[in-house]
Amino acid sequence: xxxxxxxxxxxxxxxxxxxxxxxxxxxxxxxxxxxxxxxxxxxxxxxxxxxxxxxxxxxxxxxxxxxxxxxxxxxxxxxxxxxxxxxxxxxxxxxxxxxxxxxxxxxxxxxxxxxxxxxxxxxxxxxxxxxxxxxxxxxxxxxxxxxxxxxxxxxxxxxxxxxxxxxxxxxxxxxxxxxxxxxxxxxxxxxxxxxxxxxxxxxxxxxxxxxxxxxxxxxxxxxxxxxxxxxxxxxxxxxxxxxxxxxxxxxxxxxxxxxxxxxxxxxxxxxxxxxxxxxxxxxxxxxxxxxxxxxxxxxxxxxxxxxxx
Numbered sequence: 001x002x003x004x005x006x007x008x009x010x011x012x013x014x015x016x017x018x019x020x021x022x023x024x025x026x027x028x029x030x031x032x033x034x035x036x037x038x039x040x041x042x043x044x045x046x047x048x049x050x051x052x053x054x055x056x057x058x059x060x061x062x063x064x065x066x067x068x069x070x071x072x073x074x075x076x077x078x079x080x081x082x083x084x085x086x087x088x089x090x091x092x093x094x095x096x097x098x099x100x101x102x103x104x105x106x107x108x109x110x111x112x113x114x115x116x117x118x119x120x121x122x123x124x125x126x127x128x129x130x131x132x133x134x135x136x137x138x139x140x141x142x143x144x145x146x147x148x149x150x151x152x153x154x155x156x157x158x159x160x161x162x163x164x165x166x167x168x169x170x171x172x173x174x175x176x177x178x179x180x181x182x183x184x185x186x187x188x189x190x191x192x193x194x195x196x197x198x199x200x201x202x203x204x205x206x207x208x209x210x211x212x213x214x215x216x217x218x219x220x221x222x223x224x225x226x227x228x229x230x231x232x233x234x235x236x237x238x239x240x241x242x243x244x245x246x247x248x249x250x251x252x253x254x255x256x257x258x259x260x261x262x263x264x265x266x267x268x269x270x271x272x273x274x275x276x277x278x279x280x281x282x283x284x285x286x287x288x289x290x291x292x293x294x295x296x297x298x299x300x301x302x303x304x305x306x307x308x309x
Contacts, residue, residue, distance in 0.1 A: 035309060037302050038066030038098060038262035040231065041079075043295060045070060047288045052079040053089055058292065060093040063299035068262045069100035069128065071136065076124065083127035098260050099132035099203070099229060100125050101171065105139055106153045118157055122164040132229060132260070133161055134169035134203050142181050144190070151194040158199025169229060170195075171203045177212030188214075192226050202226050205264070206249055207233035217245065220252040227253075230261035236268050238298035239305075247307045254309060263302070265294050 039059060041048050048055040059067070067090065069078060078086040090097055102121055104114055125133050135154070140146050158168035176188035192202060204227045206216040220227055230253055235241040253261070271290055274282055282290075302308045 035063075035303060036066055036259065037064050037299055037308075038068060038260070039064045039295060040068045040070065040101070040262045040264040042070040042101070043263065043265040044288060044291055046284050047292070048079050052081060052086065056089055056093050056095060059295070060095050062292070062296045063303055064263075064295070065094055066096050066098045066260070066262065068098060068134075069125075069130075071100075071102040076120070078124065078128060083124045087128045097128045097130045099130050099134055099169070099262070100128070101134050101136040103135040103138060106149070115160065118160060119164075122161055122166055125166060126164045131165075131167060132169050132201070132203070133166045134171050134229070136171045137173065138170070140187075142178070142187060144180055144183050144185065147180065147187060147190050148194065151191060154191075154200050155196045158196065162199055167201050167228065168199060169201045169203045171231065172205050172208055172212075174208045174212035177209065177214045188212075192223050197226060201228040203229040203231055205231035205233060206244055206246075207231070210244055217248045217252050220249065220256060224256040227256070228258055228260065230258075231264050232261050232302075233264045233266070234298075236265065236271075237294045237301070238263060238265075239301040240297075246305070250305075250307045259309070263295070263298050265291055265298065267291055 041055075044055060044059070056067075077083070081089070087097060104117055104121075107114055122133065138150065140150055154168060154170065161168040170191060172188055176191070177186060179186055180190065202223070204216060204219060208231075209216045209219065230249070232238060232246065234244055239246060250261075253259075267287060271282070271287060276282065276286075
């Protein structure tokens with residue numbers, strides 16, 4: 001084979017490789033872009049309150065295309081905006097609202113008033129879009145009678161939520177994995193087993209579940225259709241501590257036929273106590289910059305993870 005033939009074949013091989021790269025590379029980029037990565041806006045609450053437009057744009061640039069709203073305390077606006085306008089802002093940035101966090105404690109003496117307030121919140125969420133309306137915390141006395149009353153209340157409010165096309169959910173912290181004061185039953189398990197699956201679901205916070213001494217994967221196996229959402233959380237940046245088995249959690253969650261999850265980054269105490277070189281405390285803006293950086297690293301981790309769809 002002469003030199004001319006060799007050069008011709010090499011050139012042809014290079015062209016073929018370049019053509020394949022042109023086809024494969026966009027596909028890979030598209031696959032990464034099409035991953036559904038959500039974030040709970042509580043993570044950057046003060047930034048969103050100050051400038052919702054800039055915050056949503058920034059989160060979208062970091063790779064987040066799903067968001068979960070946070071309690072607005074009964075305000076008819078969402079971060080200072082009309083619900084439809086906030087939804088339009090998200091839509092313009094390719095961001096979908098999948099859920100919200102808000103809660104109203106039961107008060108039998110004000111049942112009609114509380115139902116009216118719930119309906120107002122459901123109307124707001126319906127205007128924003130999303131499937132889930134999640135109660136982030138609730139005051140209980142940790143007795144079986146107290147839990148029974150709580151379940152009855154959730155069932156009743158969940159049935160109202162269904163009128164608006166919403167599913168009521170409950171988000172756990174670590175305390176829900178303690179046993180009740182008057183029985184050997186675990187609070188969280190009691191809630192799952194005594195609420196109506198037609199109207200109530202659960203958003204499993206995998207970090208707090210682990211801190212509560214339980215295995216999120218085992219719960220995903222035991223209650224495959226009750227856990228509709230995940231809160232993906234770590235000490236700060238997702239995946240950095242090595243304490244949470246995210247791969248097993250995601251694989252079981254997908255196996256259950258579920259897909260909706262959101263990252264939540266809680267500002268750690270050590271960051272709030274950190275000081276500048278001159279000894280001054282970090283400003284809220286400086287703290288938010290660190291949290292946005294943690295959000296970026298978390299999105300990068302989930303984007304690169306083969307077990308995340």
